[in-house]
Amino acid sequence: MDEHVHEHAPPHPSQNGPQLYFSLSDATREQLGLRRYPDHDRGFEAAYAVVRRRIHSILDALDPSPLPKNHRLARRHAEKLLVNANPDELAHKRTLMLRVTNMILAMSLREALPLLEDHWNGSISIDATVIGTYAKGLSPDSPVTSTDPDAAWYVRTTKHKDPLALDDLTPAQQNKKGAKLQKKKDRIKKRLFGYDASLVVARDPHHDGAPLPDGSANPDVVPALVIAFSVDKPSHRPGHVATEALQQVHDSLPRGYLAGDRAYNGQKPENFQLPIRAMGYEPVYDYAQDQLGVQAGFAGAGLVEGNWYCPPCPRNSRTPPRT
Structure with a gap:
């Protein structure tokens, strides 16, 4: 009976909850300036809000675009935001975005x-x-x-x-x-x-x-x-x-x-x-069919599919087979 109850008991909040929060050590939590919430339903909601805000902060730091998301923007205003944006800052954010996302891929x-x-x-x-x-x-x-x-x-x-x-x-x-x-x-x-x-x-x-x-x-x-x-x-x-x-x-x-x-x-x-x-x-x-074979020539040499061949090269060697 005890085993049956155990198999169908609801999972603990720390198992289905924001693992990014509850799995942090005390030292890491202190380093990030995060308070410790109790591991129950209300603590779960508070911790989930913390994780959500932190993730949005990370995304803002990595977003290589100055345009706001999730609502339509007047095109004139969007063009103005693009013109006034700092290209060096956007390039830096794009570099960070590629580095972070590829680090996640590398874990797999x-x-x-x-x-x-x-x-x-x-x-x-x-x-x-x-x-x-x-x-x-x-x-x-x-x-x-x-x-x-x-x-x-x-x-x-x-x-x-x-x-x-x-x-x-x-x-x-x-x-x-x-x-x-x-x-x-x-x-x-x-x-x-x-x-x-x-x-x-x-x-x-x-x-x-x-x-x-x-x-x-x-x-x-x-x-x-x-x-x-x-x-x-x-x-x-x-x-x-x-x-x-x-x-x-x-x-x-x-x-x-x-x-x-x-x-x-x-x-x-x-x-x-x-x-x-x-x-x-x-x-x-x-290469496409019209890009194969002899493409150019100079002083008797022929440019065949990206390589130069001397004039004595047999002509049948310069023409690829057609399918």
Whole structure:
């Protein structure tokens, strides 16, 4: 009977309550200037309020945006706040935000560190994935901002073209005589209001991570692990944001191949290619069909897919196979 009552007894407030508060030692609580509340229902509510206020204080110190959240703001006022903000302070807050959030991510990798150290050569893939917000996205010409004013639209078409040109949100293109040109609209495949998270994923270039014949994971193969990330508006600064994410990879981890899609191989060298090579990565890119083969020439030498070849190079070696 006693065991039955024990199994269904309500959990103690310190078990379901704000662990960040009740698990603090007396020395830490004194260092932070927190009073000690009794461990009962009213003490729980008071402690929860303390934790909530402290978390908001941390978020305020890390928020790299001067715009208030959770209510719509007149766009003129928002633009004024952005103009008057201190760019150095915002950059410092963004650095802190990336450092703190990636430290939280690193806690999830502690158990996997031995596997990374023994079976990983430092090769990674970098890619951006969209994260939706609860806020409603508005048109750029709206007189007010969204309740999440730092987010933006992500729109993907079947041809992966610029989304803003699809909904007449950008000025109409004109011919030489000033007449508007008719644009053929591509079918929208995905539309979302939110952010892009640039993820750094550890990969093993020699194994695909396929499970063993019995369906279990191969203990000698590195799984796809997110080891660092950065966040920004969708498609606004892909090279910069990817570089920010790569800078969060711990110095103790090795550097190997870096694979990225076509969002990165067209970036300016100073925004992506040069920084990643300075970090020790060797980039691997995918190119579109019209970017393959001979792209330029000089004094008889041919530029073939990023490398120069001498004039005697066989012509069939300069032309990739077509699929």
